[in-house]
Amino acid sequence: MKWNxxxxxxxxxxxxxxPKRYTFxxxxxxxxxxxYFIFITLLDYVVLTLFGGRPILIAGMPLLIWITVIFAxxxxxxxxxxxAWNKNQAAPPVATTPQTEDNELRNDHELPS
Amino acid sequence: xxxxxxIRQLVLSNYPMIxxxxxxxxxxxxxxxxxxxxKLTKDVGDYVVASRNLGWVVVxxxxxxxxxxxxxxxxxxxxxxxxxxxxxxxxLTGIIVSTALLWYFGPRIWVLGKEYGFTTPxxxxxxYYQSDIIRMYTVIASLVYNIAYIVAQLLAGGILLxxxxxxxxxxxxxxxxxxxxxxxxxxxxxxxxxxxLDFFNGALILLLLFSFGVIIMFAAGGPGxxxxxLGGIRDxxxxxxxxxGIFTPSRIYGVMIGLSIGAIVLSPSAWIRMYSARxxxxxxxxxxxxxxxxxxSHVIGTYLIGTYGRVLFPDAENPDFISSLLAFGVLPxxxxxxxxxxxxxxxxxxxxxxxxxxxxxxxxxxxxxxxxPTMDDAQEFRLNRTITIGAAGICILLALSYPVLxxxxxxxxGGITVQLLPxxxxxxxxxxxxxxxxxxxxxxGILLTLKWDMGILPGILPPPFAPALxxxxxxxxxxxxxxxxxxxxxxPQPPEQVEKFHGLLAKEL
Numbered sequence: 001m002k003w004n005x006x007x008x009x010x011x012x013x014x015x016x017x018x019p020k021r022y023t024f025x026x027x028x029x030x031x032x033x034x035x036y037f038i039f040i041t042l043l044d045y046v047v048l049t050l051f052g053g054r055p056i057l058i059a060g061m062p063l064l065i066w067i068t069v070i071f072a073x074x075x076x077x078x079x080x081x082x083x084a085w086n087k088n089q090a091a092p093p094v095a096t097t098p099q100t101e102d103n104e105l106r107n108d109h110e111l112p113s
Numbered sequence: 114x115x116x117x118x119x120i121r122q123l124v125l126s127n128y129p130m131i132x133x134x135x136x137x138x139x140x141x142x143x144x145x146x147x148x149x150x151x152k153l154t155k156d157v158g159d160y161v162v163a164s165r166n167l168g169w170v171v172v173x174x175x176x177x178x179x180x181x182x183x184x185x186x187x188x189x190x191x192x193x194x195x196x197x198x199x200x201x202x203x204x205l206t207g208i209i210v211s212t213a214l215l216w217y218f219g220p221r222i223w224v225l226g227k228e229y230g231f232t233t234p235x236x237x238x239x240x241y242y243q244s245d246i247i248r249m250y251t252v253i254a255s256l257v258y259n260i261a262y263i264v265a266q267l268l269a270g271g272i273l274l275x276x277x278x279x280x281x282x283x284x285x286x287x288x289x290x291x292x293x294x295x296x297x298x299x300x301x302x303x304x305x306x307x308x309x310l311d312f313f314n315g316a317l318i319l320l321l322l323f324s325f326g327v328i329i330m331f332a333a334g335g336p337g338x339x340x341x342x343l344g345g346i347r348d349x350x351x352x353x354x355x356x357x358g359i360f361t362p363s364r365i366y367g368v369m370i371g372l373s374i375g376a377i378v379l380s381p382s383a384w385i386r387m388y389s390a391r392x393x394x395x396x397x398x399x400x401x402x403x404x405x406x407x408x409x410s411h412v413i414g415t416y417l418i419g420t421y422g423r424v425l426f427p428d429a430e431n432p433d434f435i436s437s438l439l440a441f442g443v444l445p446x447x448x449x450x451x452x453x454x455x456x457x458x459x460x461x462x463x464x465x466x467x468x469x470x471x472x473x474x475x476x477x478x479x480x481x482x483x484x485x486p487t488m489d490d491a492q493e494f495r496l497n498r499t500i501t502i503g504a505a506g507i508c509i510l511l512a513l514s515y516p517v518l519x520x521x522x523x524x525x526x527g528g529i530t531v532q533l534l535p536x537x538x539x540x541x542x543x544x545x546x547x548x549x550x551x552x553x554x555x556x557x558g559i560l561l562t563l564k565w566d567m568g569i570l571p572g573i574l575p576p577p578f579a580p581a582l583x584x585x586x587x588x589x590x591x592x593x594x595x596x597x598x599x600x601x602x603x604x605p606q607p608p609e610q611v612e613k614f615h616g617l618l619a620k621e622l
Contacts, residue, residue: 002486006243007548012604015545019608022544022615037213044206048362052199052353060337062351064198065412068205072408075209076401079216083397 029089033082040078044071120434123441123449125279131450135277138454139294142461145313146298149306157494160303161232161473162389165223167308169395173402175308175466176386178315180376182262182463183269185410186318186456191432193419197350199360201416206365207373208407212400214378219387219396221541224621225614226388234384234533235478241540241606241614242548245482250555252478254530255381259471260508261526263464267291267512269433270460276437277453288512292505295465299472300498304389307465314458319406321455322414324448325440329417332443333424339417342424350423367586368524371566375527377403379534382470393621468508472500525566528585532558535596544606544615550599558592 025031047067056063124131158164167175192200222237231237234255239248267288274287282290298306333339343350354360360368377383390399415436422435425442429435437456440449476496481488488496532555539546565584605611 002483004243004245004482007606010243010607010610012607015601015605018545018605019611022542022611022619024538024543024545041210045362045366048202048353048365052202052362055348055352057337057340057351060335060340061412062198062340064202064351064353065416068202068209069408069412072205072209072404075213076404079213079397079400083216087394 029082029085033078036078036082037075040071040074044068120437120441121276121280123446124276127446127450128279130447131277131279134447134450134454138458141313142294142298142310145310146302146306149302149309152305153301153303155491155494157490157497158230158232159305160494160497161469161477162226162385163303163305163308165227165389166391167305167386167389168391169398170402171308171312172386172390172395173399173406174315175311175462176377176383176399177403177406178311178318178459178462179307179382179466180380180463181315181318181410181459183266183456183460185415186322186459187269187433187436189411190415190419190422190436191434193415194422194429194432194435196357196360197352197355198416198420199353199355199365201411201419202353203360203365203368204372204415205407205411207369208377208404208411210369211373211377212404214374215383215387215403216396216400218378218537218541219390219399220393220622221618222384222387223390223393223396224618225541228617232385232388233474233477234381235474235482238533238536238540238551239478239482241610242536242551243610244548244552247536247548247551247555248478248482250536250559251381251533252474253559254533255471255474255478257529258375258380258526259382259467260511263467263471263508264511266460266464266467267508270457270464271512273453273457273460277450277457285513288509291461291464292509295461295468296501296505299465299469300501304385304469307462307469308386308389310465311462314455314462315406317451318455318459319410321448321452322410322418325436325444325452326413326417328444328448329421329439333421336417339421339424343420346423350420363582367582370531370589371524371526371528371583371585373527374534375529375531379530379537380470380527381474381530382466385470385473468501468505471504472497475504476500524583525562525585528562528566528588529559531585531589532562532592534589535593539596539600540614541618542615543600544611545600546596547600547603547605549603550596553599554592554596557595558588561588561591 026034044067048064051067052064054063058066153159154164156164189200189204225231225237229236229240231240233251235248235251238251239245270291271284271287274282274290275284278287298310302309329339330336333342340347340351346356349356353362353365387396390396418436418439421443422429422439426435426438429438437453440452444452476493480496480500481493485492535554536546536551539551562585565588
């Protein structure tokens with residue numbers, strides 16, 4: 001049996017020499033994106049805690065459902081907004097599997113013919 | 114587990130129409146499988162990840178249909194029936210958080226997979242941490258997750274075929290039929306065939322769930338009338354902590370970790386679909402469309418089904434059957450039949466996806482890596498097809514031996530795969546993570562989940578802070594805590610390894 005634990009043989013530098021470039025908390029735009037999603041998640045939790053126990057119906061649907069739908073709408077807005085922002089800021093072209101770019105739109109909806 | 118007798122009676126009285134609908138579904142199934150087979154090459158990459166060439170709509174629907182399964186069509190309406198609105202909020206909250214995580218991790222997994230030819234979770238984590246033990250964690254997670262789901266689906270599918278055939282097909286025979294159909298489909302058509310079938314099944318499921326909800330609203334006189342019909346339990350049903358008194362916001366967030374994040378983002382099948390997308394720029398569209406599909410399914414579909422089921426059948430013996438019971442109670446017989454076919458479609462979509470994933474991870478991460486490193490792609494392709502039969506055989510035996518409840522099993526299965534999140538964060542985001550941390554923390558998380566959620570390990574630890582948080586959530590947080598602490602106490606990855614992964618991602622994204 002060929003069992004590899006190559007990390008035991010690897011030359012790993014001490015933590016003091018580790019590059020600080022790739023951190024969990026990104027810088028600049030990335031930090032804003034992280035902050036937005038953490039904020040709306042915490043907001044959802046707080047609103048569920050404060051108002052989730054109230055038996056209120058709005059247009060026939062419980063308040064709990066509306067809270068969650070608004071959380072979903074904020075998430076969709078965040079993803080679409082930040083994705084568009086990222087694309088506008090990005091200089092290099094988008095990486096795509098070769099030979100298929102021209103057929104992308106057609107194949108997006110591809111089903112057996 | 115038996116179908117309610119009144120449904121059996123209705124099926125028998127509409128037998129020819131039901132059989133014709135069932136046959137029509139399987140004809141479409143065979144046509145899709147045949148069309149996908151014509152496109153399949155002898156390349157293992159085509160079989161496992163469809164040559165990384167699936168469009169975003171197909172990827173979205175295959176993720177939606179395979180995760181929805183019998184859990185979404187039967188289990189979640191049953192849980193809403195029992196627990197109340199809190200449970201649909203639990204499911205949706207998990208899907209919302211998962212959508213954001215999918216948008217974040219999807220492009221990173223895709224870029225690494227394309228650059229280094231990864232096709233399984235074990236490829237990525239085993240390569241980054243340079244450890245076959247960590248690769249084996251992904252195999253264990255795949256085995257537990259996929260087998261748990263497949264067993265539940267086979268059992269539910271067997272019961273459904275038994276009912277749809279008017280008792281002509283026995284439960285055991287139904288399990289065998291579904292398994293054989295799925296084996297042939299997976300072996301012949303690979304991931305492309307699975308994805309195309311999922312597209313059809315997903316569209317069918319979505320249409321039926323939406324129609325079901327709309328017809329309920331017409332039958333009851335609007336969504337407010339559905340809730341009003343709950344009578345004395347109305348206020349408890351539509352608020353936290355729900356009918357059983359424990360679904361507080363912290364429990365909602367705790368359960369969703371397993372129910373949704375584990376299934377939608379960290380399950381091996383979701384991971385393989387991230388590799389199979391055509392472009393890394395597609396993940397925003399995939400996430401948003403998937404969230405919209407789930408919102409329609411749950412807000413209009415499962416919520417109204419579970420709630421109206423509680424109104425019409427307050428004493429149902431088995432909540433997992435409430436959607437089927439209600440279908441024949443409020444829908445025209447033909448639509449009710451189509452709904453049961455859609456449940457069967459969801460079951461098949463999940464079973465084919467998970468058998469394919471189970472096989473791919475075992476062959477690539479276990480057999481090829483450890484026992485047969487000289488295996489070429491053609492041999493791996495053939496072995497995938499062969500192992501599919503063995504894996505399906507084991508699942509049949511388990512399905513016949515251990516009848517299980519759907520939703521608790523799904524939450525537990527997701528609770529296992531979500532333990533892979535910290536090592537994934539280390540491989541694509543936080544370069545300070547160490548191999549020691551990736552070795553210890555997920556193992557502790559998996560063991561504590563087995564102990565606290567399944568009770569199958571001997572008791573040396575007391576139960577966690579229940580009922581505020583479920584055991585799997587506490588196990589996950591302990592995993593995260595250990596991962597960070599051990600990483601800071603040990604040496605990070607070699608610089609060349611960090612550049613190979615994090616450097617590439619910084620350049621590409």
